[in-house]
Amino acid sequence: MSDFIYQGKRVYYTEAGEGEPCVFLHGNTASSRMFTYLLPLYTPSFRVILLDFLGNGQSDRVETFPPELWIDQGHQVVELCRALDCGPVHLVGTSGGAYAAINAALEAPELFRKVAADSFDGSTLPESFGDALLRERQAAKGDESARAFYAWCQGEDWEQVVDRDTAVLVDYGRKQTRIFRRPIEEIQVPLLITASRADEMLVNDLDAECQRLRERNPLIQYRLYDTGAHPLLLSRAEELAEQIRAFLLA
Numbered sequence: 001m002s003d004f005i006y007q008g009k010r011v012y013y014t015e016a017g018e019g020e021p022c023v024f025l026h027g028n029t030a031s032s033r034m035f036t037y038l039l040p041l042y043t044p045s046f047r048v049i050l051l052d053f054l055g056n057g058q059s060d061r062v063e064t065f066p067p068e069l070w071i072d073q074g075h076q077v078v079e080l081c082r083a084l085d086c087g088p089v090h091l092v093g094t095s096g097g098a099y100a101a102i103n104a105a106l107e108a109p110e111l112f113r114k115v116a117a118d119s120f121d122g123s124t125l126p127e128s129f130g131d132a133l134l135r136e137r138q139a140a141k142g143d144e145s146a147r148a149f150y151a152w153c154q155g156e157d158w159e160q161v162v163d164r165d166t167a168v169l170v171d172y173g174r175k176q177t178r179i180f181r182r183p184i185e186e187i188q189v190p191l192l193i194t195a196s197r198a199d200e201m202l203v204n205d206l207d208a209e210c211q212r213l214r215e216r217n218p219l220i221q222y223r224l225y226d227t228g229a230h231p232l233l234l235s236r237a238e239e240l241a242e243q244i245r246a247f248l249l250a
Helices: 032-042 067-082 096-107 128-139 142-156 158-174 206-216 237-249
Strands: 002-006 009-016 021-026 045-051 089-094 112-117 193-197 220-225
Touching: 002 067, 002 112, 009 067, 021 032, 021 067, 021 096, 021 237, 032 045, 032 142, 032 158, 032 220, 032 237, 045 128, 067 089, 067 237, 089 096, 089 237, 096 112, 112 237, 128 142, 128 158, 142 158, 193 206, 193 237, 206 220
Parallel strands: 021 045, 021 089, 089 112, 112 193, 193 220
Antiparallel strands: 002 009, 009 045
């Protein structure tokens, strides 16, 4: 277990496995613990680095998350990789972590080899995103399994973490907050997008979105599945691990 300092606060990370370095990025309201049962699928091939974004998991807490949360999280990834000084690394981000992974690569492409972005909703979010998320989070806080997941990832203060995260994400939809520091199609490293057409948490037309991105940048490729829950990285773990390993090691 290790940490580095970001904006005066401690950010936690841990490592496992051997091979090319690969940083895994968790989604909103989760922590690096979400990857616990996936490690055997990746550690034989990679030096896996698991990060808890600031305000989550075993990292220091914040009173509020920054308005451009996913851009800030991308910067945290950049600072981690600079602190590790281990050469270009791979990134695997899922859900909100996919936005962070893309932002990190847009900010400092020289630090990264390839990026796998799983189960995110494209370049823009509809105005209805915030209200739909608020309803989903309110329902989740009343669901025993969701509450257990939050507590497992965050600890005893899970409800405060979830409320802070909900507040900033609701504004993403209502205020149309900037998601990326630059358009995705300007990415300078190979990017693999994966998602499920059956994912009820995704609202955009990802077939059209991914085709548009692919046409504008040949470094971008995608694989959409007809089945699978959110995030796909967990719901179809073995199949997606095979896909991601092949992409990263090619």
